[in-house]
Amino acid sequence: GQQLNQSPQSMFIQEGEDVSMNCTSSSIFNTWLWYKQDPGEGPVLLIALYKAGELTSNGRLTAQFGITRKDSFLNISASIPSDVGIYFCAGQDPPGGSNYKLTFGKGTLLTVNP
Amino acid sequence: DAGITQSPRHKVTETGTPVTLRCHQTENHRYMYWYRQDPGHGLRLIHYSYGVKDTDKGEVSDGYSVSRSKTEDFLLTLESATSSQTSVYFCAITSGPTNYGYTFGSGTRLTVV
Numbered sequence A: 001g002q003q004l005n006q007s008p009q010s011m012f013i014q015e016g017e018d019v020s021m022n023c024t025s026s027s028i029f030n031t032w033l034w035y036k037q038d039p040g041e042g043p044v045l046l047i048a049l050y051k052a053g054e055l056t057s058n059g060r061l062t063a064q065f066g067i068t069r070k071d072s073f074l075n076i077s078a079s080i081p082s083d084v085g086i087y088f089c090a091g092q093d094p095p096g097g098s099n100y101k102l103t104f105g106k107g108t109l110l111t112v113n114p
Numbered sequence B: 001d002a003g004i005t006q007s008p009r010h011k012v013t014e015t016g017t018p019v020t021l022r023c024h025q026t027e028n029h030r031y032m033y034w035y036r037q038d039p040g041h042g043l044r045l046i047h048y049s050y051g052v053k054d055t056d057k058g059e060v061s062d063g064y065s066v067s068r069s070k071t072e073d074f075l076l077t078l079e080s081a082t083s084s085q086t087s088v089y090f091c092a093i094t095s096g097p098t099n100y101g102y103t104f105g106s107g108t109r110l111t112v113v
Helices: none
Strands: A004-007 A010-014 A019-025 A031-037 A044-049 A055-058 A061-065 A071-076 A085-092 A102-104 A108-113 B004-007 B010-013 B019-025 B031-038 B042-051 B054-057 B064-070 B073-078 B087-094 B108-112
Touching: A004 A085, A010 A019, A019 A085, A031 A061, A031 A071, A044 A055, A044 A061, A044 A071, A071 A085, A102 B042, B004 B087, B010 B019, B019 B031, B019 B087, B019 B108, B031 B064, B031 B073, B042 B064, B042 B073, B054 B064, B073 B087
Parallel strands: A010 A108, B010 B108
Antiparallel strands: A004 A019, A019 A071, A031 A044, A031 A085, A055 A061, A061 A071, A085 A102, A085 A108, B004 B019, B019 B073, B031 B042, B031 B087, B042 B054, B064 B073, B087 B108
């Protein structure tokens, strides 16, 4: 089946630093998504990317859909303590019989020291 | 709120007993999914539904069954719970082509002893 390799597995940073994480896939996806999960809650969608090469921002977050359609990265600028959590990348199957299934990376655990 | 609730939020059960988890949505979305989350594995798809009475297996479906008799409810049953099924279970919904990505429930933490 499809696999997503997400790195790094965990990060410990100081407040104010920038963060970068990425995801690579063994196969092509039509849509890349980035989620954040707070403790005890379900993942929440941060950014969705629909086209190869697309660069999208949401506040301090910036994500890109790789040209090859097999990778994506997420950057967080000027981190703050509430950025703590687990970040997941996800690739969505192409339409046409896929039933919109998502394949998730294993997550990046982000810790921000005040 | 997103209109998706999971019950129960926590459950402890004994090995060999059947367990049913419920996902309820008020969004009238067609697609519903059950995932499990384990350390080192991320989120893995168990089963999903693309309509009432229409379900299919995901990548880790062994030992699980599902049912969807109405749009708003998607049930996940562990037929005979094992310790390897100790996990956090998440339900997710999407409307499909007009709503990329999912909305997740808050999860059910299941412990099998």
